[in-house]
Amino acid sequence: MQVNSELQQLNGNYLFTEIVRRTQAYQAQHPEAKVLRLGVGDVTRPLPLTIIDAMHRAVEEMAHAKTFRGYGPEAGYGWLKQCIIEHDYRPRGVELTPEEVFISDGAGSDLGNLSELFDRANSVAILDPAYPAYVDTSRMAGRKIQYLPCVAENGFVPELPKEQADIIYLCYPNNPTGAVLTREQLRLWVEYARSHHSIIIFDAAYESFIEEKDIPHTIYEIEGAKEVAIEVCSYSKSAGFTAVRCGWTVVPKQTGLQAMWMRRQCTKFNGTSYIAQRAAEATYTPAGKAGLQANLTHYKNTAKLLLKGLSTMGYEVYGGKNAPYIWCRVPKGYDSWSFFDHLLERCQVVCTPGVGFGPAGEGFVRFSAFSNREDVEEALKRMEHIK
Template sequence: MALANENYLKTPEIYCFDEIEKRVNAFKVLHPNAKVIRLGVGDVSRPLPNEVVQAMHKAVDEMSVLDSFRGYSPPQGYDFLIEKILKEYRSIGVFLDKDSIFVNDGAKSDIGNIGHVLGRDNIIAISDPVYPVYENATIMSGRAGVLTDDQKWSNVVYLRCTEDTGFVPELPTEKVDVIYLCNPNNPTGTVMKKPELKKWVDYAIEHQSIIVYDGAYQAYINEPDVPRSIYEIKGAKKVAIEIRSYSKTAGFTGLRCGYSVFPQELLVYTKYGEEVPLIKLWSRRNANYTNGVSYIVQRGAEAVYSRKGKAEVHELVDYYLTNASLLRNELLSIGFEVYGGTNSPYVWFKTAYNQSSWKFFQQLLYENHIVGTPGVVFGSLGEGYMRFTGFSSREDTLLAIERLRRGV
C-alpha cells in the first residue's frame, strides 16, 4: 500500500497567494469594470532588459545550428555565467571558488530543496512574519512537530520580527541548527546592517548552525553600510549558504534563473559529530535531481553583467524602488506607520484603525480597488499589517496613491 508523506497534509491546502487570487477574482465577478491595481504578489511588470533579449535571441539561433547546438548543461551551470557571478562578488570584496556556485531555476526551489540534504532532527528557526515557503518547507520535511493552539509549530523556533525588534528578526535564545534569514527582509522591507548580521554569523559559528541566507532582494540595497552578501561578514563562509535570483533584479520571474553558493568551508555534522562539507551532499543532490538550467536563460543571465546590461538592470531596480518610495511617502503622509521601501521593493505598514489584515485587505479591495498582501499570511505576528510592493507600473502606483489620498 503506497503511503503518503502525511507531513504534506499539514500545510495549508491553498497557498496563501492563491487565496488572495481567489478573493480578487470574486471581487472582479461583482465589479467587472473596476480597474484593480495590484500591489500584492511580488511579480515584476517591466519588460526584459534589451541586452538580455539580444543575448537570448543569439542563444536561440545557436541552438538552431548543428555546430553551435548545446545539449545538457554542465550540472552546476555554464562557466560563462559562473565567471560573471564570481566577478561581481569580487567587486564587493568577496572571493569564492568556482565550484561553490550552483546555477538554479530561481531562489524558491533551493530554499525548499536545502531541507533534503539536512538531517531530519535539525531545529529550524524562521522569523515571524516570514516568506511562507520557509515554514511550509519545514512542515513538509517533517521538522515542524505539531500545530499548537496559537497556530505555531511545536518544533519550529520563531524569531520575533516586530515593531519592538525594528522589524528585523531577533536572535534565538535557545540553540537552533538551521536559520532562514532574508535580507532585505520579505515581507517587512527592512535591512540588517553589518553589525547586526555579524551577530547571526557569530551565533551560527558558536552553535555550529547553518544560515540559509536568502538574498533575493540584494540589488535593492542603496546604503553602503548594508551588506549585499553575507560573505562580507568574517567567518560567514563556514556557516552560510547564500541564495540569489535574477527574478526581482533583471525581471526573470518568467524566465527562471538564480544561483546558490555553497562554500567549501561550510560544514554540517553526522550524528556522531563527524564533519561533512555541505557542498558534498549538495553536489550529489544536484547530479541526481536536476539536469541544469536552460542554456538560453543562462545566456540571458550572463547579459545582465555586461556594461549595458548593468545599466538597464540598475534602471529597472530604480524604477521599482521609486514606486516603493512613492507608496511609502504617501502612506506616511496619510498617517500610517510605515517600514521598508528604501532598501527594498516592499513597504510594510500598520492597517488603518487596527483592523485585522484580512479585513483591511477586503476594505482596500472593495473601496479602493487596490490589492495588497495581508500581513497575517506571513505569520501571526504579521497580523494587523499589510504589504505593498513597488513592482507595479508607475502609472498604477500613482493611481493607487491618488486613491489612497482620497480616503482609505
C-alpha cells in the same frame, strides 16, 4: 503506500493562491473594475534590449546543428559562474571557486530543496513574519520550528534564538518588512551560528535594492560566514527574470555541504535552461547593467512614492528604502485580511495581508513597489478618497 503526513497536513491555501482567488472572485463580480495589483512581488518592467538580444542569439543556436546544445552541466555553465564570482562577489572582497556556485532555475527551488541537506531532527529558526516557503518547507520535513518575532518594537530585527537553532533562515533586505541588517547586526548571527554549530540559509534575493552604505550585500562580507552560511540569490527581482527563471546558490566548501549539494542537484535536477543562462550572462555587460539599473531606479522611485504617499495619509509604514516592500500597519478596527478585503472592495487595490507571512504579521499589509508609476499614483489617489 503511505503519504507524507506532514505534507498532507499543510493548509491547502498557499498565501498567494488565496490572494489570486479573492482578486479573481472580485473581478468576476465587477468586470468593469480596474484592479491595481500592489500585492505579489512580481516585476513588471520589460527586459533591457541587450538581454533580449542574448536570448535571441541563444535561441538561434538551437536551430543549427553546429551550435545546437543539449544538456549543460547540472550546476550551470562555467562562464555564468565566472560572471557571478567576478561581479557579485569579488568587488565585495569575497573570493569563491566555480565549484561553490550552483546555477538554478530560481531561488524558489533552491530554498525548498536545500532542506534535503539536513537531518530531519534538526530544529529550525525562522523570522516571523517571513516568506511562507521557509515555514512550509520546514513543516514538510517534519522539523521543529522556532519563530523569531520581528515587530516594530525591535525595528523588525529579531533577537537571537532562545533555544538551539540548527538551521536558521534569514532574508535581508527582508521580505515582507523591508528591514535590513547592518554589518554589525549580521555579524551577531554569524557568531551565533559558529558557536551553536548552526547553518544559516541566507536569502539575498533583494540585494540589488540596497542603497545605504553599511548594509552588507552578501553574508560572506562577514568574517567566518563561509563556514556557516549558504546564500541563495536570484535574477528574478534584480533583472526581472520571474518568467525567464534563473538564480544561483553559493555553498562554500567550508560548510562541508558543497559535495552533498552537488550530488543532490546531479540526481534531482537536469540543469537550468541554456537560454536563461545566456540571459543571465548578459546582465553583466555594461549595457545590461545600465538597463537593469534603469529598471531598479524605477522600482526604487515607486517605493519612495508609496512610502511618502502612505505616510502622508497617516499610515504607519516601514521598509521601502533598501527594499521593494513597504510594511504598513492597518488602521484600527481591521486585521490583515479584513483590510485586504476593504482595499480590494473600496479601492480595487490588491495588497498582501501581513498575517500570511506569520502570526507577527497580523495587523500589517505589504505593498510591493514592482508596479508602474501610474498604477501607484492611482492607487494612492483612491486610498486617499476613502480615508
